[in-house]
Amino acid sequence: MDISFSREPDNTFIVRLGGNWNIVDGLPSSEQLQKQIGSTPFPERVAFDTRELGAWDSSLLTFLIKLTNFCRGKSVPISYQGLPEGVARLIDLASAVPEKEDARKESGRAPFLSRVGETTLEAVKSAGEVPASGDLSARTGVASKQENPEEMMRVLDEMAEALRRREEQLRVSEAKYRLLVEQIPAVTYTAVLDVQSTTTYISPQIESLLGYRQSEWLTDPNLWLNSICLEDRPRVLEALAQTQATGKPLDCEYRMIRSSGSLVWVRDEAVVVRDGDHQSPYLHGIMRDITERKDFEHSLEQLNRSLRKTVEGTILAMSFTVESRDPYTAGHQKRVSDIALAIAENMDLSREEMEGIRVGGLIHDMGKIAVPAEILSKPGRLNEHEFALIKDHAQTGFDILKSIELPWPVAQIAYQHHERLDGSGYPRNLKGDEIIMEARIIAVADVIEAMASHRPYRPALGLDKALEEIHINRGVLFDAEAVDACLKLFKEKNYTLEI
Numbered sequence: 001m002d003i004s005f006s007r008e009p010d011n012t013f014i015v016r017l018g019g020n021w022n023i024v025d026g027l028p029s030s031e032q033l034q035k036q037i038g039s040t041p042f043p044e045r046v047a048f049d050t051r052e053l054g055a056w057d058s059s060l061l062t063f064l065i066k067l068t069n070f071c072r073g074k075s076v077p078i079s080y081q082g083l084p085e086g087v088a089r090l091i092d093l094a095s096a097v098p099e100k101e102d103a104r105k106e107s108g109r110a111p112f113l114s115r116v117g118e119t120t121l122e123a124v125k126s127a128g129e130v131p132a133s134g135d136l137s138a139r140t141g142v143a144s145k146q147e148n149p150e151e152m153m154r155v156l157d158e159m160a161e162a163l164r165r166r167e168e169q170l171r172v173s174e175a176k177y178r179l180l181v182e183q184i185p186a187v188t189y190t191a192v193l194d195v196q197s198t199t200t201y202i203s204p205q206i207e208s209l210l211g212y213r214q215s216e217w218l219t220d221p222n223l224w225l226n227s228i229c230l231e232d233r234p235r236v237l238e239a240l241a242q243t244q245a246t247g248k249p250l251d252c253e254y255r256m257i258r259s260s261g262s263l264v265w266v267r268d269e270a271v272v273v274r275d276g277d278h279q280s281p282y283l284h285g286i287m288r289d290i291t292e293r294k295d296f297e298h299s300l301e302q303l304n305r306s307l308r309k310t311v312e313g314t315i316l317a318m319s320f321t322v323e324s325r326d327p328y329t330a331g332h333q334k335r336v337s338d339i340a341l342a343i344a345e346n347m348d349l350s351r352e353e354m355e356g357i358r359v360g361g362l363i364h365d366m367g368k369i370a371v372p373a374e375i376l377s378k379p380g381r382l383n384e385h386e387f388a389l390i391k392d393h394a395q396t397g398f399d400i401l402k403s404i405e406l407p408w409p410v411a412q413i414a415y416q417h418h419e420r421l422d423g424s425g426y427p428r429n430l431k432g433d434e435i436i437m438e439a440r441i442i443a444v445a446d447v448i449e450a451m452a453s454h455r456p457y458r459p460a461l462g463l464d465k466a467l468e469e470i471h472i473n474r475g476v477l478f479d480a481e482a483v484d485a486c487l488k489l490f491k492e493k494n495y496t497l498e499i
């Protein structure tokens with residue numbers, strides 16, 4: 001607390017109060033005041049300047065009342081600078097009460113000053129919000145004008161009681177809030193919304209989260225940034241800049257380094273708060289330890305990867321099994337899968353759809369496992385019965401694959417890859433959109449690969465013939481978009497078939 005007394009040339013005595021006032025600083029005695037103010041000549045007016053005060057409490061109010069009372073006794077005009085109007089009025093009223101301690105003791109009423117001494121500045125400031133205080137002020141004013149000290153004392157006592165109740169409410173509310181903040185399994189904080197995100201409050205849980213004490217965190221403005229894992233720092237700063245620019249909440253997951261050097265994953269969520277007590281916006285946030293969740297997610301990812309590998313291995317094994325029975329068509333499904341995927345990449349499909357086409361291509365002829373090997377590799381023309389057996393592979397493929405739970409429609413791909421847009425395909429003569437998009441793409445790739453390859457019953461027809469075939473039947477037998485993507489692939493992108 002700083003207190004200074006000065007006398008201006010116009011004989012105004014100025015009492016300047018600065019710094020942080022606390023009751024432990026004590027109050028100057030009447031003698032000390034008399035010594036400071038009462039030197040000859042006595043000042044013509046007295047001014048209190050509280051503009052430089054930081055924090056202060058009710059002991060200052062008591063002191064100001066004492067000073068005002070002293071000046072009043074000397075009939076010197078008083079002015080206040082920087083004091084809230086309500087507080088100045090309260091001081092004015094309180095100091096106007098004659099000292100009648102004995103009478104008050106007799107009436108059993110607690111002295112106003114001792115009661116007001118228990119109040120806080122916040123309670124005094126909010127006195128205007130206490131429902132009856134408007135009446136009280138008015139009545140106090142009336143009592144003052146009527147020079148009725150007894151009535152005024154009663155009113156002031158009521159006012160002090162209202163303030164005391166308000167203070168109690170605040171105290172209970174603050175205790176509840178503190179209990180909540182300090183018991184939840186997370187760190188709460190308030191930080192200035194700047195690049196460093198300078199922390200102005202941090203709850204004690206920071207010690208169990210990162211191993212730093214509250215005081216360490218608050219005195220080192222760089223500790224937050226320096227504790228963020230280097231790799232994650234640009235991402236966090238980007239998120240903070242976004243929040244700064246847009247005012248939208250911050251929600252970021254990143255790794256922090258504990259004081260012990262170990263890593264901890266945190267989820268940092270904060271909202272931007274603007275209020276009158278803060279010059280610039282600040283962040284009110286919560287940081288939670290999500291290491292366990294991250295570890296779980298990581299092991300889940302690993303499991304997923306390993307499962308995908310297993311599925312991939314199984315699919316390839318199935319693919320080889322079918323083709324092992326017909327050496328002439330070895331590699332057919334793999335090549336169809338490659339062409340179909342390349343077509344799909346030119347068709348603006350999702351990653352999952354493309355993956356379905358790739359996997360579906362690898363086992364689209366799965367049903368051939370049930371076709372006798374001698375028919376599959378028969379060098380001459382097939383008779384009607386043999387051809388019917390070959391055609392069965394679409395249905396058989398579906399029957400085999402339908403019970404396998406996969407994230408892609410591979411059973412339908414096997415079922416529909418010989419269907420044609422005009423309904424001339426098999427086994428169900430599906431038309432147009434009845435055929436799934438994946439099967440329409442596989443159909444184009446299948447025809448290209450088959451025509452460009454050697455077969456036991458005929459030599460290779462060649463790629464040009466194959467491309468001509470799909471071009472002629474674009475929109476008739478084959479999906480127009482898939483045909484366009486396929487032609488583009490071979491004619492513009494120089495895709496080559498490795499037969």
Ligand SMILES: [Fe+2]
Pocket residue numbers: 364365417418
């Ligand atoms: Fe087929």
